[in-house]
Amino acid sequence: MRPQLKPTNPAYRVGDTILLQQTGTMLEIEDDDGDVAELLALLDGTRPPAEVELEFRRRRPGSAFDVAAGLAQLDEAGLLADADATAGSTLSDYERERWKRNLGFFETYANLATSKYSMQERLRDCKVALLGMGGVGSHISLDLLGLGVRDLRIVDFDKIELSNLNRQVLYTEADIGQRKLPAALKRLQAYYPAADIDGQELRLGSVRDVETVVADRDFVICCVDRPKVHVNLWVNEACVRARVPYTGGGVQMQRSILYLIIPGVTGCVECWRRSAADGEGEQALRRQLEERHAAEPGIGPDMAAFGPMVTTLTAMIVTEFVRFVTGIAPPMAAGQLIEMNFADLAPTVSERWERRADCAVCGEVTPSS
Numbered sequence: 125m126r127p128q129l130k131p132t133n134p135a136y137r138v139g140d141t142i143l144l145q146q147t148g149t150m151l152e153i154e155d156d157d158g159d160v161a162e163l164l165a166l167l168d169g170t171r172p173p174a175e176v177e178l179e180f181r182r183r184r185p186g187s188a189f190d191v192a193a194g195l196a197q198l199d200e201a202g203l204l205a206d207a208d209a210t211a212g213s214t215l216s217d218y219e220r221e222r223w224k225r226n227l228g229f230f231e232t233y234a235n236l237a238t239s240k241y242s243m244q245e246r247l248r249d250c251k252v253a254l255l256g257m258g259g260v261g262s263h264i265s266l267d268l269l270g271l272g273v274r275d276l277r278i279v280d281f282d283k284i285e286l287s288n289l290n291r292q293v294l295y296t297e298a299d300i301g302q303r304k305l306p307a308a309l310k311r312l313q314a315y316y317p318a319a320d321i322d323g324q325e326l327r328l329g330s331v332r333d334v335e336t337v338v339a340d341r342d343f344v345i346c347c348v349d350r351p352k353v354h355v356n357l358w359v360n361e362a363c364v365r366a367r368v369p370y371t372g373g374g375v376q377m378q379r380s381i382l383y384l385i386i387p388g389v390t391g392c393v394e395c396w397r398r399s400a401a402d403g404e405g406e407q408a409l410r411r412q413l414e415e416r417h418a419a420e421p422g423i424g425p426d427m428a429a430f431g432p433m434v435t436t437l438t439a440m441i442v443t444e445f446v447r448f449v450t451g452i453a454p455p456m457a458a459g460q461l462i463e464m465n466f467a468d469l470a471p472t473v474s475e476r477w478e479r480r481a482d483c484a485v486c487g488e489v490t491p492s493s
Contacts, residue, residue, distance in 0.1 A: 125236060126207040127176065127195060128169030132231050133203045135164050144203060147232060151201060159189035167198075169207030199236050209239030218318070219248065223272045233452040243450040244272055250449050251275040253338050255328065255359065256347035257308045258282070259291035259429055260374065263438040264345060265308065266293070269316040271446065276319060278312075279337050279348075280304045281327040291431040328355055334362035343449065344370035345441060360385065360393035364485050367492040369448065371441050371457070377428040378466040380437035381474075382457050384444055388491035390459030391479035395486065399477040436464050440471065 129135065136143045142160050144151040153160050162184055166176050177191045198204050213220075220227065223244050230240035252273050254261055257280040268276055284292075284299045284307060299307045309323045328334055328348060338344050338359075346359045356372060363370045364387045372393070373382035385392050391399070440462065448455045456462060461475040481487050 126169050126172055127167050127199070127204050127236060128207040129164055129167040129198075130203060130205050130231055130234070132228070135161075137161060144201075146202070151203075157187070159184065159187050160194070163189070163191060163194050167204065202232070202235060204236055205231060205234045206236050206239060209234075209241055213239070213241035214245055215241055215248075219244075219272070226272060230450070230452070233450075238451075243452060246450050247272045247446070248274050251277075251340065251342045252445075253277045253279065253341040253344045254347065255279045255334075255337070255344065256349070257292075257294065257304045258288070258347060258349075259431070259434040260437055260441070261345075261347035262292045262294040262308065263434060264347065264441060265312055266315060267438060267442045268445075269312060269319055269321075271442070274319050275322075276312075277322040277324065277337060277341065278305065278308060279324045279326055279328070280308070281325055291429055291434045328358060331358045331361045331365075334358050335366065338362055338368050338370075339366050341366075341368050343445060344368050345445065346370055346372040347374070349374055356393055361485050363387065364392050364489055367489065371444055373437060373441065375429060375433045375437055377430075378433070379463050380433050380440065381461055381463045382437065382440045382444065383461050384448070384455050384457040384459070386455075386458055386491070387486060388489045389479075391477045392483065392486040395480045395483045396461075396475070396477040398480060398483070400475065430466075433466060436469060440464065 134145050136145070140154060140156045142153040142155045142164070144153065155161055163180060166179055171179065173192070173195060176195070180189070180191050195204070215223070226244055227240045230243040233243065234240040250273060252268060252275065254265055254268070254276060257265065257278055261278070261280070265276065265278060282304050284295045284302050284304055286297070286300055288295060289297065294308050294311045295304070303325065305323045305325045309321060312321050313319070324337055326333060326337065344359070344363055348355050348359070359370065359372065363385065367387045369384065369386045371382060371384050373380065384390070444455055444457055447453045456471070459477060459479070460473050462471050463474045464471050479486065
């Protein structure tokens with residue numbers, strides 16, 4: 125290990141104060157005797173901690189400054205990275221250049237124990253299934269490949285229509301009438317030729333259908349909304365059985381919604397449904413709504429699909445995916461419904477649910493390793 129002050133956190137001296145630039149803020153450290161400035165000067169990534177200590181003592185023989193504690197505090201503040209991390213990375217030269225801006229972002233979360241390269245490697249090595257290549261799915265597919273996901277399975281069965289083009293960014297007017305899957309594969313493969321993109325043309329109609337496409341995946345993103353209600357239950361049961369975490373959600377007129385299910389950790393959709401059914405009147409209303417949406421597609425929320433609301437949902441889903449896979453921050457939507465309304469675009473928690481020990485779907489499921 126060779127501690128290095130991150131290039132993203134340059135240091136400045138103003139009088140007896142050291143200012144260290146962070147994301148949108150400055151960390152101020154009083155340094156009357158110059159010990160901190162001397163330590164920072166030694167953190168150029170050329171020395172292991174023991175040599176940093178020795179060189180500091182050589183330069184400042186009378187100082188009582190605790191170098192080890194100083195290094196620990198700088199690392200805890202997110203200001204240090206390991207210059208040796210480059211040598212331990214499995215990223216190719218092509219990948220380092222292609223994901224260079226990602227790495228710049230991940231560097232802000234790196235520390236001496238976890239490198240920016242390992243975060244990018246986790247994304248690269250994550251096997252993802254994306255169910256549905258409509259408005260949300262077409263945006264997310266590009267974002268996943270842009271992040272560096274190298275193994276992506278996409279699933280759809282539909283054809284491209286003129287009314288899709290206000291939000292389904294993979295397609296053009298020249299594609300109208302064609303099936304979505306071949307058009308999506310062509311566009312995505314051109315965007316990231318090195319990726320392994322598997323397309324399955326399938327109308328999901330049962331738990332078994334979903335199991336066939338998620339069984340070998342590390343993460344699932346569900347952007348399917350047909351048939352109403354039923355598909356959410358199928359995806360939930362299949363992912364819980366396979367112990368694969370997944371996100372679900374959608375755009376409902378003026379709001380975008382998102383939830384994250386982690387089998388064996390959070391409650392599942394069935395837990396949520398049972399928790400939400402509070403009282404006979406509400407249960408009856410929910411049943412009526414579910415039955416009507418199942419029988420009459422194209423009513424209520426189905427009449428609205430506003431591009432910017434699709435984009436806000438995409439941002440929430442992809443951010444949640446990155447947080448979960450890389451571990452840079454706790455997921456926001458685990459076991460709860462996050463919604464963002466057009467009125468203010470502020471993410472809020474609208475519902476929470478606990479895992480139920482008596483749940484027929486997830487009650488006996490253990491977390492995956």
